[in-house]
Amino acid sequence: MNPVNYLYLAALLFTIGAAGVLIRRNAIVLFMCVELMLNASNLALVTFSRLHGTLDGQIIAFFTMVVAAAEVVVGLAIIVSIFRTRHSASVDDSNLMKL
């Protein structure tokens, strides 16, 4: 088997995540989809690392994880505060930014 298959898997997961962001309305699920996309890119990075025989890809994946953790913390905090004021976790309910 060729390790390229991992890349196909990553592409598939990324696409599913992206479609999920567009389709789901629950802010938490939306966030999960984003995490899925990040994970898919991590898989691709790990695979690249293996293809090239260097560890830099893994380092970048590592940083991605750190950033994702930070992002999740802030994002969930935002969701919680929105839920507190609007009693809803649906992203469609916060549509004040329009003409």
Place this chain on the structure above:
Amino acid sequence: MTSYLAEATGTTSTGEAVQFWVLAVIAVGGALGMVLMRRAVHSALCLAATMLALAVCYMAQGAVFLGVVQIVVYTGAIMMLFLFVVMLVGVTSEDSLKEQLKGQRIAAALCGLGFGVLLIAGIANARLDHFTGLSEANAEGNVPGLARLIFTRYVWAFEVTGALLITAAIGAMVLTHREHVKAPKTQRELAAQRVKDNIQLPPLPAPGVYARHNAVDVPALLPDGTIAEDSVMATLRERGQIRDVSQAMLQRMAELENSTADWLGRPSSERPAVTGPRKSLEQVAANGRDGQADEEGVE
């Protein structure tokens, strides 16, 4: 194990192929499940499954450290955070299936499809028939190799990441922190306020007082037989979860008590004040099930 993996990265064994296909099915299934499940909890669990599968993939590809981090940090910490927020928001809340944005679903599907096709076509066009493998890079072990890079070439990025994490932590605190505009009232002040307002001087009636049941959702009965809504806690009141204690309900309860008393052979002094027709226990049990259904309907 490390040596096995290091060797395995050079070539792809049949074992890895089998492992990949199993993991790929789990990962894609989890991802699809996450997107398609209506309840956020289920989505979170599906995502956890996907992440675990990916963690194994990392390890299979020689990224042992990342695999472990994936399990510990991602599946362990981040997903728990997700579940926590899900619980906060309401574990039973479901997304309605009706799409409000016109054409959003079709457009999303088309874009996703197009994007996937593009990515796959891009990967297929890339010249990737030869690969190096990590056996050399991982010669002194995966973690030391990573550590060497992190603390030498990527040390600046590492430091910045630390700053980012601290900022994120502070940000989360700031976002979720509720500012008190003025100091909260003390017990004494609250009592004084109550006297001043003259709305409800004595304590609120406890639920179930003068009632047949003392569950929290059963309102107290006033001397004239009507219910005292104040006796039920505000949250339940708002949710409309006050148990129905109408006359018919009381009769049904009395029936149940009577039949129980019959079965136990209790004296009449212990029987309920409200009289209901006596029935055999089987019938009562059947009725009781109906009553249960009714109660749920009320909820």
Place this chain on the structure above:
Amino acid sequence: MNSLIPLLVAAPLAGAALLLLGGRALDRFGHWLATALAALSFGFGLALFSDLLGRDAEHRTVTKHLFSWIPVNGFQADFTFRLDQLSMTFVLLITGVGTLIHLYSVGYMAHDERRRRFFAYLNLFLAAMLLLVVADNYLLLYFGWEGVGLASYLLIGFWQHKPSAATAAKKAFIVNRVGDMGLSIAIMLMFAEFGSFAFGPILGSEGAAGGAHQASEGKLTAIGLMLLLAACGKSAQVPLQSWLGDAMEGPTPVSALIHAATMVTAGVYLITRSSAIFDLAPDAQTAVVVVGAVTLLFGAIVGCAKDDIKKALAGSTMSQIGYMVLAAGLGPIGYAFAIMHLVTHGFFKAGLFLGAGSVMHGMNDEVNMRHYGGLRKYMPVTFVTFGLGYLAIIGFPGLSGFFSKDKIIEAAFAKGGTEGWILGLCALVGAAVTAFYMTRVMVLTFFGEKRWQPDEEGNAPHPHESPKTMTVPMVLLAFGSVFAGGLFAFNDSFLKWLEPVTGHEEGNSPLAPLTVTLLTTACMLAGVALAYLVYGRSPVPVVPPVGSPLTRAARRDLLQDDFNHAVLVRPGSALTATLVYFDSRGLDGFVNGLAATIGGLSGRLRRVQNGFVRSYALSMFGGTLVLVATTLLMRSV
């Protein structure tokens, strides 16, 4: 003495300003103030005249530089006045006759509540006309020219509450605009050709040849034709004569002023003043002659058919001005006679109009001559003065018109060749027709039986003689009508007076002067006799008979208005409608369509900003898709 020249203009201008700005306080004596200022201007004119007479003939051109008007590098227009024999003649005519008309108006407008305003306009009219004739350059002349147009507009439409008067004023103004365009184009051409507006550099002065002598004939012809167009507008010559008849809607003194002293003479002045240009452009001169001859007959024919006394006189004015233009078009052999006829005409036409006004004054403002008759017993002074004016205009031997008109006819014959014969015969026929229609006016008004009719309110007219303020000017003008011609002709004094400015040469007439005189007198007598036969011998029907097609056409100003309407107004309206259509549908449609398109697109684009995060995410995702696709395509190419 030169400093008196600006005062000529300033006096009536000050009168106009005072009366217009002074308010009600001047209502009581404003008319006398205006009259006094007109008389003052006349006094200045006389003083200057005596001064000019005191000089020898070659040095009678005096200029007075007042200030630099438009000093731009190559474009120098000065407020400079020029008084020479030609200007002097006009100044005396304008101020003299103008003063008499002012005096007359004091009586005529006695009962009009807007009399002060009327006199302000009269003064303004005088000031503008004086500025026109004493200007030393064409631009200043144009200033006065436009001032005359404005004043005539104000005065013709003085009774603006009458829609007909308002319309007539507008018509006069608009028709005059056509002529004004001609003058402005002529001035532009002159500036382009000579680099100056002043008379001296263009026309030559005191022996020095002007720029006109170096210019090509084509350009001079163009300038001449434009000047002729201007003259046609102001002097009511064919084809721009249509406003004159309608201008009778104004008060009668205004008609007298327009016809005798001021407005219509401006065209003749312009042609005579620009004689240096016309002398060098024979084609333009021919055009002038043709216009004069055609108008001469045109006006005479119109005058024959009108029952409105003022309109009959208006036709007569047109015809007489035609004589003057004809004479002016003849070149040096005719200029002096054109001006001479202009002056004598100024006297007798003013007298006739004032007489007509007097008749109307006594007849409850009735203007239809068929409702007059036998007025000679009731208005003896008016009858006598009007009669003298009548004799003068038909050229009765010994009176003013005889001398001037006779000379013009003689000059027309003197043009020489076939041209001369045609022009001469036209002028002769014109003299006969003039005699006919003037006799008709005379007979219908003062002779025969009474045909008075009560007006709409049932008031029968009580004809009476007019007050002194009206009769005195008429008497004075009658004197002028009788003696002015003889005075001018005596020893050719007028000719000698004007010769330094206009030049003069004797034509070689195929007919002896005496023959021409006899022919003219014969024609005149024939006209009088015919009119007497038609109108004097039999009772005049109160309702006009249907008449021949020519009569019917003449009653409608020889279909001039219909012609204008068909040839100019309709196509103009159609063109305007087309342009409006094109503008509103084409241009506006394009512009509005563009705006609407952009607006609509924006409206649609606005919907993209729907506030839904997922929509934005979708567009971002779509954008990424496009970017990635483009990148891959670029790489593969």
